[in-house]
Amino acid sequence: MVTIQNVRVTPLAVPDLPLLNCKGVHQPVFLRSLIELETDAGLVGLGETYGAQRTLDGLRKSADALIGLDPFYLNDLRRRVSAALPGGGGVNAPTAVADHRLVDVVAGAYEVACMDLQGKLLDRPVCDLLGGPVRDRVPFSAYLFFKFDRPAGQPGTDLWGEVMTPDAMVEEARRFVADHGFKSLKLKGGVLEPDLEIETMIKLREAFPDHPLRIDPNGGWTVETAIKIGKALDGVLEYLEDPVLGMDGMAAVAREVPMPLATNMAVIEFDHFPESVQKDAVQVVLSDHHYWGGLQASKHLAQICQTFGLGLSMHSNSHLGISLAAMTHLAATTPNLTYACDTHYPWVDIDITTGARPSFTDGTLGIPRGPGLGIELDPARVAELADLYKASNVTDRDDTAEMLKYVPDYERKVPRW
Amino acid sequence: MVTIQNVRVTPLAVPDLPLLNCKGVHQPVFLRSLIELETDAGLVGLGETYGAQRTLDGLRKSADALIGLDPFYLNDLRRRVSAALPGGGGVNAPTAVADHRLVDVVAGAYEVACMDLQGKLLDRPVCDLLGGPVRDRVPFSAYLFFKFDRPAGQPGTDLWGEVMTPDAMVEEARRFVADHGFKSLKLKGGVLEPDLEIETMIKLREAFPDHPLRIDPNGGWTVETAIKIGKALDGVLEYLEDPVLGMDGMAAVAREVPMPLATNMAVIEFDHFPESVQKDAVQVVLSDHHYWGGLQASKHLAQICQTFGLGLSMHSNSHLGISLAAMTHLAATTPNLTYACDTHYPWVDIDITTGARPSFTDGTLGIPRGPGLGIELDPARVAELADLYKASNVTDRDDTAEMLKYVPDYERKVPRW
Numbered sequence: 001m002v003t004i005q006n007v008r009v010t011p012l013a014v015p016d017l018p019l020l021n022c023k024g025v026h027q028p029v030f031l032r033s034l035i036e037l038e039t040d041a042g043l044v045g046l047g048e049t050y051g052a053q054r055t056l057d058g059l060r061k062s063a064d065a066l067i068g069l070d071p072f073y074l075n076d077l078r079r080r081v082s083a084a085l086p087g088g089g090g091v092n093a094p095t096a097v098a099d100h101r102l103v104d105v106v107a108g109a110y111e112v113a114c115m116d117l118q119g120k121l122l123d124r125p126v127c128d129l130l131g132g133p134v135r136d137r138v139p140f141s142a143y144l145f146f147k148f149d150r151p152a153g154q155p156g157t158d159l160w161g162e163v164m165t166p167d168a169m170v171e172e173a174r175r176f177v178a179d180h181g182f183k184s185l186k187l188k189g190g191v192l193e194p195d196l197e198i199e200t201m202i203k204l205r206e207a208f209p210d211h212p213l214r215i216d217p218n219g220g221w222t223v224e225t226a227i228k229i230g231k232a233l234d235g236v237l238e239y240l241e242d243p244v245l246g247m248d249g250m251a252a253v254a255r256e257v258p259m260p261l262a263t264n265m266a267v268i269e270f271d272h273f274p275e276s277v278q279k280d281a282v283q284v285v286l287s288d289h290h291y292w293g294g295l296q297a298s299k300h301l302a303q304i305c306q307t308f309g310l311g312l313s314m315h316s317n318s319h320l321g322i323s324l325a326a327m328t329h330l331a332a333t334t335p336n337l338t339y340a341c342d343t344h345y346p347w348v349d350i351d352i353t354t355g356a357r358p359s360f361t362d363g364t365l366g367i368p369r370g371p372g373l374g375i376e377l378d379p380a381r382v383a384e385l386a387d388l389y390k391a392s393n394v395t396d397r398d399d400t401a402e403m404l405k406y407v408p409d410y411e412r413k414v415p416r417w
Numbered sequence: 418m419v420t421i422q423n424v425r426v427t428p429l430a431v432p433d434l435p436l437l438n439c440k441g442v443h444q445p446v447f448l449r450s451l452i453e454l455e456t457d458a459g460l461v462g463l464g465e466t467y468g469a470q471r472t473l474d475g476l477r478k479s480a481d482a483l484i485g486l487d488p489f490y491l492n493d494l495r496r497r498v499s500a501a502l503p504g505g506g507g508v509n510a511p512t513a514v515a516d517h518r519l520v521d522v523v524a525g526a527y528e529v530a531c532m533d534l535q536g537k538l539l540d541r542p543v544c545d546l547l548g549g550p551v552r553d554r555v556p557f558s559a560y561l562f563f564k565f566d567r568p569a570g571q572p573g574t575d576l577w578g579e580v581m582t583p584d585a586m587v588e589e590a591r592r593f594v595a596d597h598g599f600k601s602l603k604l605k606g607g608v609l610e611p612d613l614e615i616e617t618m619i620k621l622r623e624a625f626p627d628h629p630l631r632i633d634p635n636g637g638w639t640v641e642t643a644i645k646i647g648k649a650l651d652g653v654l655e656y657l658e659d660p661v662l663g664m665d666g667m668a669a670v671a672r673e674v675p676m677p678l679a680t681n682m683a684v685i686e687f688d689h690f691p692e693s694v695q696k697d698a699v700q701v702v703l704s705d706h707h708y709w710g711g712l713q714a715s716k717h718l719a720q721i722c723q724t725f726g727l728g729l730s731m732h733s734n735s736h737l738g739i740s741l742a743a744m745t746h747l748a749a750t751t752p753n754l755t756y757a758c759d760t761h762y763p764w765v766d767i768d769i770t771t772g773a774r775p776s777f778t779d780g781t782l783g784i785p786r787g788p789g790l791g792i793e794l795d796p797a798r799v800a801e802l803a804d805l806y807k808a809s810n811v812t813d814r815d816d817t818a819e820m821l822k823y824v825p826d827y828e829r830k831v832p833r834w
Contacts, residue, residue: 072541073549075750122539124489131713132490270724277694296548296716303717304724307687333492 015156022190022220024399111294125370190220230257432573439607439637441816528711542787607637647674
């Protein structure tokens with residue numbers, strides 16, 4: 001029998017760029033937690049998840065409960081984490097417009113590391129433990145952001161400069177497509193006034209007539225605005241993601257616009273399905289093993305979407321290569337994941353893994369060969385980002401506070417438009 | 418890489434007793450298919466499923482498609498079986514009141530054998546590949562049948578004699594409980610007239626005041642009868658299984674009776690959930706890896722039940738030890754499978770496995786230790802039941818035709834009462 005004997009949780013800060021959304025702008029760094037589960041035989045399983053304070057506390061509070069766990073015992077993992085986090089709670093600040101259950105996030109993060117261990121124990125890639133691949137390469141979409149120019153003194157590099165107009169966004173998209181070959185484009189919206197975002201999407205359509213397009217304002221629009229935009233973008237969007245907040249708002253928009261609504265804000269845990277199905281509030285659910293509870297839970301999610309005639313896509317937060325590998329294994333083994341997956345990865349120019357950086361060909365990634373996730377850590381890079389975490393003094397994500405540095409009279413408003 | 422190089426499908430006939438249901442009586446034998454998947458290295462994975470003609474044909478027609486399959490590639494297994502069975506169809510005769518998709522049955526049967534191979538390759542029990550056990554022992558319920566005495570000349574033995582009255586049924590239950598320690602009792606109903614079945618359940622309640630009780634007439638009642646019986650058995654039943662046929666009928670009964678309705682006839686594939694949820698037609702779904710599409714699909718089913726607030730129990734057809742082992746591994750790893758599982762196993766006094774026959778303690782079974790399912794075949798017993806298949810001339814189940822041998826003017830009627 002194999003058991004986990006050592007749990008290491010390391011918060012990392014990763015240089016980021018001033019990417020905009022409806023609540024503000026990305027801070028100079030984004031935070032991730034690196035998870036290492038070490039067995040009695042010294043084998044190490046890797047995981048990666050959010051690095052903000054509540055997640056970090058939850059990971060640390062439940063770490064001891066994992067000692068002695070067999071990495072195949074995923075039910076027991078869930079039980080141990082639940083017991084270690086009485087009261088549960090969420091991972092986001094109480095002001096957040098959407099939250100994820102701490103138990104789902106923590107158990108899911110540890111589950112990925114257990115799956116990595118399982119694969120290493122069997123000398124098989126994680127995808128083989130998820131039913132085997134249904135596709136050799138996983139399509140990702142370009143994730144387009146309006147952005148400010150990077151202020152002097154911020155860590156990292158910014159090869160992009162300011163992108164704050166429809167025409168500049170088309171240029172950003174051209175570079176993404178030229179560099180990575182993406183065949184789908186997603187715009188983070190809710191930033192410019194609605195007419196400018198409509199114009200942006202139409203210009204993207206003109207520049208990329210064959211690319212499926214999406215826009216995601218993170219609930220930044222009123223129902224009225226969302227319906228207006230949805231109608232204006234008839235024939236332009238493959239789906240409209242979280243135009244408004246709340247199940248009733250989504251249902252109201254869904255009834256009026258011609259395209260499916262996607263979500264990573266209205267339906268973000270299994271308990272949300274009964275209401276969503278009853279109200280036909282969303283038509284595409286975004287998978288994300290980081291908050292749905294891990295890779296196995298994400299497979300259940302896929303079956304629920306299949307069963308209820310819902311589309312399935314994949315959500316991304318800013319992340320490093322461990323998460324990217326897990327996302328790729330999952331997507332490769334999920335038959336009804338038919339939309340290109342979101343990823344922030346091209347925005348990040350540093351990673352903690354050894355070997356060549358994963359590179360997109362025609363917008364797709366091959367499946368890491370394993371064993372496990374197929375990832376090896378570069379200790380020097382881990383140390384560098386762990387040092388940056390300590391130096392950065394950032395322990396939570398706050399895009400609104402960051403925005404005030406650029407726009408002193410900025411006011412947080414969801415919906416904004 | 419491991420691949421399957423040889424697929425053997427062996428139809429078996431197993432001596433059975435004249436157990437009654439609303440459509441007739443069990444034939445002298447029940448049929449099963451034994452599946453053996455052999456790898457290039459000579460390792461053999463075992464599976465067991467229905468043995469009637471359509472299933473047997475489907476298994477044989479898709480056998481060649483499995484050559485070269487990696488037993489971890491369960492998605493590919495499903496794809497290959499689907500491609501080998503164009504047109505799909507069901508496993509039951511067109512007159513059946515409920516049917517199962519041939520692709521689900523065939524892919525599910527082969528999936529279990531692949532999981533057995535996986536476990537053997539890893540030297541781990543199948544339960545470890547399903548997330549690990551959440552309970553050390555799996556509770557089963559006594560499966561009580563009204564029955565005729567065994568006619569002279571039928572194979573096998575009958576230690577029970579005729580059981581055709583409420584009092585005789587209480588005696589049958591006493592023996593089941595004395596012999597196996599069952600803590601839950603299920604009656605196959607729809608056989609005697611409704612007042613006698615009500616009397617039977619009330620007498621069982623008096624004899625076993627602490628045992629959860631169920632009755633399952635296989636859709637043999639009208640909505641009116643079902644509501645009358647449901648009301649009469651208020652406080653007596655933990656659930657009422659398939660009192661009537663059809664989603665609307667179940668919904669009509671569910672609105673009027675005080676106990677939850679369970680089903681293995683109204684909701685028997687994933688596509689049935691949207692209508693069932695919308696109509697609140699059933700409150701407990703019966704799992705059965707033989708028709709839900711295998712062990713992994715049954716885990717998805719569990720999550721769907723959890724998500725939509727539905728109870729989860731487990732269905733049984735007449736079966737041998739391979740199916741029993743698979744059922745036990747699955748139940749042991751399914752947190753929300755909180756009802757005792759059905760099994761016909763105590764009615765069967767022969768098996769094809771070596772070693773001691775699984776024995777119930779306090780109505781529960783321990784988890785087979787593996788590797789894989791933890792089953793080894795006894796070739797002499799396999800040959801014996803394969804010979805009986807050839808000698809029996811039974812290739813399909815037909816309880817109504819069998820009933821005519823006992824009751825020449827018997828008429829098939831569903832609903833009967």
